[in-house]
Amino acid sequence: MAGINPRARKVAATVVTAGVLASLAVACTGVSHSGSDSASAKPTGSTHDFTPGAAGSGDPYFPKMGNGGYDAEHYDLSLTYNAGTKAINATAKIRANALQDLSRFDLDLRDPLKVSKVTVDGRPATYEQTGGQELVITPGSGLPKGRQFTVEIAYAGTPKPIKDKALGVSGWIPRHDGVVTLSQPTGSATWYPVNESLRDKATYDFTVTVPKGLKVLANGQPAGEQTQSATTTFRWTNPEPTASELVMIAIGHFEVRDTRTKSGLRNITAVDPKAIATTGGQTVADAANQLNRVTGDDIEWEQKLYGGFPFSSVGGIIVLAPSVGYALECQTRPVYATGRAGGLPPAFMLAHELGHQWFGDTVTPARWSDIWLNEGFATYTEWLYTEQHGGKTAQQMFDAAYRSPTTVWKGKVAKPGRDHLFDPLTYLRAGMTLHQLRRTIGDTAFFQLVKDWPKTERNGNATTAQFIAFAQHYTKKNLRPLFQKWLYTAGKPAL
Template sequence: MRSTSARVRPGLAAVVVAATLLGGCSSANPGGDFRAGAADLGDPYVPGAGNGGYDVEHYRLAVDYDPASDRLRGQATVTAVATQPLSRFNLDLQGLEVTAVGVDGDRAQHRRDGDELVVTPARGLTQGSRFTVTVEYAGSPGTRPNGPLGGGGFLHTEDGAIALGQPYSAAAWFPVNDHPSDKATYDIEVTVPDGLAALSNGVPGEQRSAGGRTTWRWAQRAPMASYLTTLVIGAYRVETGTHAGKPIVTAVPEQLPETSPEAVSLARTGEIADFLADRFGPYPFDSYGGVVVTDPRVGYALETQSRPVYGPAFFRSGQPNFGVVVHELAHQWFGDSVAVTQWRDIWLNEGFATYAEWLWEEHQGGRSVQRTFEDRYAATDWSLPALDPGPEQMFGTGVYQRGALTVHALRRTVGDDAFFAILQAWTAEWRDRNGTTDDFIELAERVAGEQLDGLFDAWLSGATRPAVPEPG
């Protein structure tokens, strides 16, 4: 995320047009201790977000959207594993009307409790069993507040829609376990009127047109946090190709010329990704890309997995903005492939993405990383922590700038060889997983062969200006 103002939980997910339900493993529980899954995963930064009792593996989503009426119809098939004996469980879903729910081929009872969809299967689900939930739903999707960032969720536009937001957004357009600790894979089908693009995450599939409507298909095979899903519908000029043997898809609104700063910036996506891969390790996904939107309600850029979305504020100068592309692509390693377990550790996302901007600036002949460090060090408000900054400061300068200062302080302490070895070990060993600050410190100490907890305490959380380490 770029604004203008950890433990492992593997998963897999999807929504389909067919109403057929996949078979699962529900049965009577010999222990008789079926109980309801939690309606909240307990992250204090996002009260009410996420649900307990199961781990999603895969979402298959099939949605049909009509911009003229702002009406969406969807069918979602969610494949999950019960992490406890379940009598019922919740999915996050905002506002949309649910017409039918099935679990393992049997119709299930369902009710709404605010933004929670409460599902009671015909039989209890035993711990460790894989089960499949199908939800049919419809309505006009709504916006979803994103705290200090402002608007998010499902934004209806003049020619389509934008589904986007952090720390959550997915529940505005499909039923989901809406917390980054439950990552899953996705198949996404989106049907829209002919002539409109429907852009999402991952590898593009075959497009099919019938009856004046076109279905766009996307597949994200690497586990993805729900807030990293996106759906951008409208009149876009879509460029497709390959980079490093993988699909690359970029899109800008049709009204923007090919020489616009937005288009020029996105055109360097592959080059920038290669630069980052040299420092962070192999690019972690099966596709590349980016999408520019012009809706002023999107006052940020977001690292939506494999295909970041860039808001208009970053191009108001009339010049290309490669820094924001660097920032969001760096998140593909730090924040997407390796995701946070709880939002208190968001510096692990933003500190490294900000540091990537410093690396790129030096690479392009601008300020050295050390000079940027010195400038930021002098200007930092050390009363604002990078670690556990509080919900109101999730996207504050303490997280971004102090987080990046911590990264460089680590580099100065351990030296370049150990520093880049730490970064590449983190992105390799924790790929497709969820990590914490403690996990990162433990790995850094192991790779560097020295104790570093005092360094991280001072630079991430200390209330006074820390001493700058001597170069390692």
């Protein structure tokens, strides 16, 4: 994410009601019962005591988001958007694996969306929507550990964005002619049932039906479109594991470009014509071409820096969305939201969001407190871009940043606190941390490290501790004092 503006509204405090079923174990079918029904299920073959999956995934900053007991592998989302009422009518088919003998499990789905039917493996399941954000599903029979299952959920309503006092607006965001979804940190549950955890990445298929004339973009690649009398259905497929915070669809009137970068990577970009100022002779078509070209050029430069692109396509979207005021590194297709019609974002800003594809997207933090691993690298990508394109050196930018006022020095980079995820701390000071790492281990080691890290952790999650241990392999110097000073100590570090 880049360029946060404060946006207001108190987040509703939500309480997950565990419900009476929490204490009940549902007997499984198809697993042999041996002896008594002891309450303590042990993995010794007597697997007939099934327990509910946890109602949260335990992230200290968002304890209620995400769920336990299963691993979602694939989401097949099918939705129809009504441009008149702004409502959706949708079905989510989710393939998952049981990680325990599961009597019951939760998905995250925020009000006001209402579920009308749930099946598990084609059989009706009971369900309850509680606490404003939890969908509790009890299958007809328990799901043994290791079992792959498919849950299908029919739901409808008019999704509402999250407006968080500290973190801004996110989720399903209505726009002048449609919608864009920007779900960092926990906005996906505003529009589909999801295991909203950084650690549960999954692949996606999207089938989105909109009034004829509107277009749909999403992560990944288009997989066909079909026009009916009054509507068009767009299919997209996103074949690489994706954290839910990076899942995106956009609906609107877009000028789309679908080309290849110099190295052959598919490059799908789009501009919302209302986001482009047509003064000074610039046309919407010019802007559409330019976004596509700069995206391609940036990606070619970044592939030299960070290694091969981790996904099968790239791109970007510029949208008019005055309530947003930031850009987000949605996987394969960053979104640059602007408050009023203007020009294109500068190339270094595109480099920031595209740099995230390696740092944040293919390697995703294990916990939200590790977000400096995203934003530090994305900020440093801006500095490297400027340095290698005839601008100021990274050292000059470090020096300027080091003279920053006290706000940058408040807090700890690797422990920012929930309300400070997007503060200058996790951007500017995190970028400075990486510059100090570069100076300490030298350019050769540093530029090898930035290629190796995303390759080693591809499609995964990583912690700050893992990064520190990884970096230590590139030098004989002890890096602990450096990281202690820059990541874990509040106040301006001495040089």
